[in-house]
Amino acid sequence: MSVQSFVEERRDAFIAMRRDFHMYPEPGWLEYRSAAKVAARLIELGYDVAIGADVLDLDSRMGLPGDEIMKAAMNRAVEEGADPELVEKMGYGKTAIVATMKFDDDGPTVAFRADMDSNDVIESNEAGHIPADKGFRSRHDKAMHACGHDTHMTMGLGLAEYVATHKKTFKGTIKLIFQPAEEGVRGAKAMAEAGVVDDVDLMFGMHIGFNEKLSNCFACSDHGFLATTKLDAVFHGYSAHAGGSPEKAQNAMLAGCTAVLNLQAIARHSQGASRMNVGVFESGTGRNVTPDVAVLKLETRGATTEINDYMINRAKTIIKAAAEMHDCTYEITKQGETPAGRISDELALEVQKIIEPLGIFKEVPFDYSGGGSEDCAYFLNRVIDNGGKATYMVLGSAIKAPHHNPLFDIDEEDMLNGIIALGAIAEYYLKC
Amino acid sequence: MSVQSFVEERRDAFIAMRRDFHMYPEPGWLEYRSAAKVAARLIELGYDVAIGADVLDLDSRMGLPGDEIMKAAMNRAVEEGADPELVEKMGYGKTAIVATMKFDDDGPTVAFRADMDSNDVIESNEAGHIPADKGFRSRHDKAMHACGHDTHMTMGLGLAEYVATHKKTFKGTIKLIFQPAEEGVRGAKAMAEAGVVDDVDLMFGMHIGFNEKLSNCFACSDHGFLATTKLDAVFHGYSAHAGGSPEKAQNAMLAGCTAVLNLQAIARHSQGASRMNVGVFESGTGRNVTPDVAVLKLETRGATTEINDYMINRAKTIIKAAAEMHDCTYEITKQGETPAGRISDELALEVQKIIEPLGIFKEVPFDYSGGGSEDCAYFLNRVIDNGGKATYMVLGSAIKAPHHNPLFDIDEEDMLNGIIALGAIAEYYLKC
């Protein structure tokens, strides 16, 4: 059966699968239910499935939540239907899955990567927001699949099913990587450092969405990845009675506010795009107490590692000085990081030749540069460094609101087309 | 028995009572366990006890928590030993108690006021902090008696017990007011508007602590109350992907930070003390999302109502402009307010003559101006407006850290002396 026919036949199943993932969003390193569902299905399909510590270099993980949070997430996952054994096997901070199916020794090893985590966003409950209207809005507090990773998992499993059910027609080896903690670029480094792509000849990453202009298009590469670093900064001061002894304050909130304004005011870089975002700021314990603590969660980005380094260095200088200005102490901790990613242009050109003839996309541009950051870069760069080829593709979808917005939603038809595209790529390289 | 002997005999009981209150701190309008314990004891002692809506003008309450929070606090109070009937009777937002004992028709009506609520402070667990060392540190998350209201309740009950057990020697009427939500100056107005002090001839408020210099001193008045207003400001913007479309942000955090710096920079007033504190600032949902919301909890103060009004007006102008600067909307809501309080100097001079001869205080100054705000002002001003007399006294204690600090603690000996002082005042005005 052709991949188009296969997807047509299974469309309801794939849509249901995506909606199930959507209802149970799990932040980075807490994807217990999602990963357990993924792993169970892959086992069922006959893949060799490696889980957790086998596919993670534990020291390379970044931005892990606390143990209590992980424990609670594990319990919740089981309550919500995850296989307890699989959850137990993952344990604290090890929600990574690699599925392999070897057809024969002749063909290449081709890898596809999907990510599984959700965003810290409260999903909209407005009429007109389809997940709300159709009853599959997030059931988890302050968590939402607002970046389409629910579709990434579904597309990965759709590809897995197509290949497994047609395995006699394939040669070589297929590798399916399901990565935790892409948000905050925290998870890929540990999988890459564990060597999971070291035997890979051809590496494919893909992302859905991006913006309306890309609606029903398929871009064969994204050369616009920004290098990024995620930092937490904490200021510690001294809290005094705001009416009775304000002069005794060491006001951590003023340190924080001064830092935020000056961080956003870091001079633009002439050599390319730079970014600064302080995404979270929390300070103070009570209205009539001078604030003795301020927490900032921020990120820098740069078109190149040099530009990102410039942003980090300026940020560190500003945070230090803001603390000293208000007689506070401070600490800065790194929560995530990724370099800019590389693309094999010839592979992207081949992809264009594979996808265009399918006739399912309005346009199939060689490149779309979205301006985001992606730790898929660790996989891409490692494969290329080892002599393989890699690209990162963009599956355009007419999203309703920007990524990470409470109203974010994709068109499920695009997801189905994504499975077809992945299947076509797999067939191109692995068909007997 | 003299009040000194009485307190000596009951010292262990009063210390235990205070420590019990200390362990179960409850924020304003949530004092279910505290108030239920207070009421139960007063009933036991034979007082007429009015509770809840009988002693509150419901529309004058300020800064009420949400219903869910109140419900949870009621459940917790019962779990922690409060009488379920009393808790039920209080219901949502009605944790006020007035106890009256009428001895005869001849003497004056004398009222004493204690407050019951705790602070939003995480109590220290350091060695050397006595509540931690002796095992009576707060058992509630993010709540602490860091302003001594645990001792206020204990002193009120100590006085209640002394009077009740010696009632044959008294004339006139005693009234004991246990007020909710003094922190944030949210509770007194509703009790005063309900008329609970309208029959009062002499009104006494008192506070423990303030600073080391006052150690073992008793000040007969506090002329330094500041008028104050408590405001919440919320900024609403638009959240965009920080890497992909930063220019689409309406950055509520920048609005908030700009507001905070400019609020703290409001010009000092030449006609007297002014204060500004932004005590809480929370903004943003995720590191890589531009922040679409910022919440500020702030307070203004002034030596006079005019100065406080100046601060409020400047604050409103700044908040409005900060919102507009970042294309955000905003709202401001009032959470509490109190005028500056008035003092009857002749009453304070009488108190000096009552307390000095007790010989239990190092010094008994006429006045100590602490620079705080107190909604006891509503009681004081109303009694004086009705032709009565009122004062607010300071029971000095060698506190270990400023009020509202995680290390705040008082000397329990001072609390015991406070009961003696209150007993002596009651005897002076109400003894047959």
Next chain:
Amino acid sequence: MSVQSFVEERRDAFIAMRRDFHMYPEPGWLEYRSAAKVAARLIELGYDVAIGADVLDLDSRMGLPGDEIMKAAMNRAVEEGADPELVEKMGYGKTAIVATMKFDDDGPTVAFRADMDSNDVIESNEAGHIPADKGFRSRHDKAMHACGHDTHMTMGLGLAEYVATHKKTFKGTIKLIFQPAEEGVRGAKAMAEAGVVDDVDLMFGMHIGFNEKLSNCFACSDHGFLATTKLDAVFHGYSAHAGGSPEKAQNAMLAGCTAVLNLQAIARHSQGASRMNVGVFESGTGRNVTPDVAVLKLETRGATTEINDYMINRAKTIIKAAAEMHDCTYEITKQGETPAGRISDELALEVQKIIEPLGIFKEVPFDYSGGGSEDCAYFLNRVIDNGGKATYMVLGSAIKAPHHNPLFDIDEEDMLNGIIALGAIAEYYLKC
């Protein structure tokens, strides 16, 4: 002739004298024309006149202008009618005058002090502003007598004339101190350190104006002097092309703006009034060059020296951190300073008894606390330290706009009454 009659007879002359001073305002340490006119008149009246280095401890001068500015001011003064010899004698930074007339050995030494400098304000040319309407508006660029020192000199010379023309009726010694550079509190310290009041028994300072409420009143003391310190802060960065290499900037303007906001946001002090003003901020050389320099002229004040020190220390911390935040260097230099002033209450009470019977003032309050700073404090405190008595009086006048405002103006009738008041005080203590 009584002092009233004397002033009535000479009223046109004194008004003309004041308007002449008003037309030629000279900033601190540049009062060459003013001081030369004063000295010439005092010599003419028969006083022993000491000038310049004889009445200045040169090392104690603060905030001197550059030599070129002083040279230009000297030339201008001569062009505008000052005696060249007197100007020459004063030389660079020595525009101080002390006139003494000894009547006999029996009486006390009584000193009066006037200041001579003007403000860096561009005088209004609006209709309705009397100096503009009547043609005696400032003829000097960016200089204006906007604090009434023109009347102070006139009143000093009026008193000098009355005493000199009636000297047979006086005993003891009169001393008339004409001080440079009161604005910025830069001049008094050097005169006090030179010992000019070390033989003084009774010391009188006086200021005209303050506000409308004081109109036609005479306050016998000012207990409200604030200690103050005047600082210059300079930030040095690096200027880059704003379009081509913004990331190379070390932006001194951002350092300066961050400092200004945080300086104004220094927490209020619970123990009394504090003040912060950054009065001047200049930064940058061109629109498309990132600013490599920023200059701030600021002042701190405090009700006590301790509070002023608190402000200075916080200011230094903030300026240092603001520089470091933007990779700039900085320096801070002190341009002026004065402690809070002391008052001999018994002397002020005597003054009240002298002035009230004159019947020329609406009210003669014991005290008016204006909230300013005055380096007359150096004279007052030194006389009191030496066992003498001192006070600082306020000659109320219905000013049209706040001091230092382009529309500032006093009522000349009040100035004439001021001469009468000074004459009455001199007669009280020095009349045979």
Next chain:
Amino acid sequence: MSVQSFVEERRDAFIAMRRDFHMYPEPGWLEYRSAAKVAARLIELGYDVAIGADVLDLDSRMGLPGDEIMKAAMNRAVEEGADPELVEKMGYGKTAIVATMKFDDDGPTVAFRADMDSNDVIESNEAGHIPADKGFRSRHDKAMHACGHDTHMTMGLGLAEYVATHKKTFKGTIKLIFQPAEEGVRGAKAMAEAGVVDDVDLMFGMHIGFNEKLSNCFACSDHGFLATTKLDAVFHGYSAHAGGSPEKAQNAMLAGCTAVLNLQAIARHSQGASRMNVGVFESGTGRNVTPDVAVLKLETRGATTEINDYMINRAKTIIKAAAEMHDCTYEITKQGETPAGRISDELALEVQKIIEPLGIFKEVPFDYSGGGSEDCAYFLNRVIDNGGKATYMVLGSAIKAPHHNPLFDIDEEDMLNGIIALGAIAEYYLKC
């Protein structure tokens, strides 16, 4: 004679000419001496020289200085050797020159443009700065040729001389445009609107310098021009005595500082480069007066007009809100503006073919994108709109410090090579 030989022969003269221009830098619209020297030389060489109002649309001029400043500059120019008649002819704000030489009717009209104004920078006097070492440092206060326009005039005159002295070998028409006020992008629009390039077939702009990497290179186009707008913002408040009535202030400096920080913090744009620079900030009149005025000189830039518009709109919103935040009024005035410039790629490719064979440059890249703005864009775009071709070339030079820096200097050898390049281009298109 070849252009190489010509330049070799005249090298000392051209170097002397450049140093003369360097010594007498004149800001935009004040280039009286420079323009008069240029015009005199062109007349001498036989060109038709149009001056002032003949080559300017007067209403399209932007950012003119005041009349008094222009008058003073005219006087100074004459004192420094400019022809008084030429200066008089230019008059106020008309320092523009166009020289034309028509060889015959057959060939094309080819235009070259040079700019003449200097920067508001104080030139370094450090040892090692060649203009200081060799005695040709700026003799004008706060003015410096820190952007190489001294060499642009010299190269224009060098080209003019080569062509004029070889005119028999040329056909068509050459047009030499000497533009005032390029700094601040204020002058080109008025010349373009006057139609001076409306008959031009081929248009060449050129700039020296940019950075070290470009040393001894020649880039045939600059596709990186940024659109830009120059704005002045003035805040008006109310000045009060900083000690006596700080609460009466309407503090224009705080408005200004808040604006500066928030302007620099405008979010980066995802669609291309953006810039913000507040280059000048001046506020306040005296240390103890609250500042009642603040002046900001700023510029926005954008890779496209849309991005520049985004910056302007955000800037206006911020300035308005900053004024309102501090109860100030404000006004914003436009001082200069230019769109992004367009390039005829085929012309740039031809230039590459002309310049490379000269063998005098290390490299001759097709493009160098410097990140600056240039109102030469008005000429380029107008020629292209009329069907002609245009490019803007970069003559790389190993500059010692960034453009507009006090240590900026170029290598005079590069300037000599620039004359050769221009001569070669003229010969290519205009040689018989």
